[in-house]
Amino acid sequence: MTNIPLDYETMRLIWWLLLGVLLIGFAIMDGFDLGIGTLLPFAAKTDEERRMLVNLIGPTWEGNQVWLILGGGAIFAAWPALYAVSFSGFYLAMIAILLALILRPVGFKFRSKVENTAWRSTWDWALFIGGFVPALIFGVAVGNVLLGVPFRFDNAMRIYYDGNFFGLLTPFALLCGLVSLTMLVAHGATVIVARVPGVVGERARSFGKIAALLSVVLFALAGVWLAFGINGYVVTSVQDVAGPSNPMLKTVTTGSGVWLENYTKHSWMLIAPVLGFAGMALSFIALHCRKGTLAFLCSSAGIFGIISTAGVSLFPFLLPSSVMPNASLTVWDASSSHLTLFIMLIATVIFLPLILLYTSWVYSVMRGPITKDSVDNTPNAY
Incomplete structure (x- = not known):
């Protein structure tokens, strides 16, 4: 331990920040895919128009989804207790998300295999579900974290989850889900405006x-509700920020x-909530002025701020417990060992820049407008 250049407290804080970076990266990079999928049946009316949107996200969605895998991997390796509670407690919600996400690759591959209106319309709605459901449920999950999750430990430190799937669908959690949905729909619309000219871009x-404006209003409503209608959690004992990962060594009220x-x-x-409000509001203005690329940058800033x-509202909590507050997981008592965090940090410093470079190269290759002619003239088009 003495040879590790960063102390345990600093390492835990770095991994809290990295987890945020990965989740925000997923929301920005794969979020517009989800938003475009949600808009597919409405922004595009004809088969040609829908093919343009499918080919807008089809070549890059897999790379964008890597951010979700990285986030899940980071939770598993850096915050094992958080992984154990969340992935077991939210099991049915996770299954719903995964089933919806599976519809995307299947839809991309099979949609254009048959020249039949009913066939293609069915897959278009499947792609809509693949965008709508994850965008909504991810927000619902965040809402439940803010409310507190009904888990507890027994005397042997075994985890028990006392909730159920429908218990996740509380009014506040659903409001958070709508914030997520409108935020990502607006984000997806900015990409369409930037790259798909004509009537599709206008729709x-x-x-x-509308989505950008709603995201601002709903975010404000969620903030007021959180301030005056939701009980938060606070550690009332002195926590050893460099101590062992044992959630039961503190008291919480x-x-x-x-x-x-x-x-x-x-x-x-x-800065975080201000950036959330300003980013989505400026995205609305940029969309109004038909500045798609600027709108994308603004909505990205808004997503960064909202997440x-x-x-920062939760810090230092990662996952509060509504039935046993003292068992709540925090940054200081739910992490992997000091050495594990350090080894993972080295791997992240090496591979995260490579992922960013590769992603930048892919988007530089795929840049340019998506039109009917570009789709028709591309041999591997969807």
């Missing part, structure tokens, strides 16, 4: 403006408005 622009305490203690954290708001 997407109209839907994107709940109270109204507690999730706002980080903003009063550290005013710089207000960061959830993260």
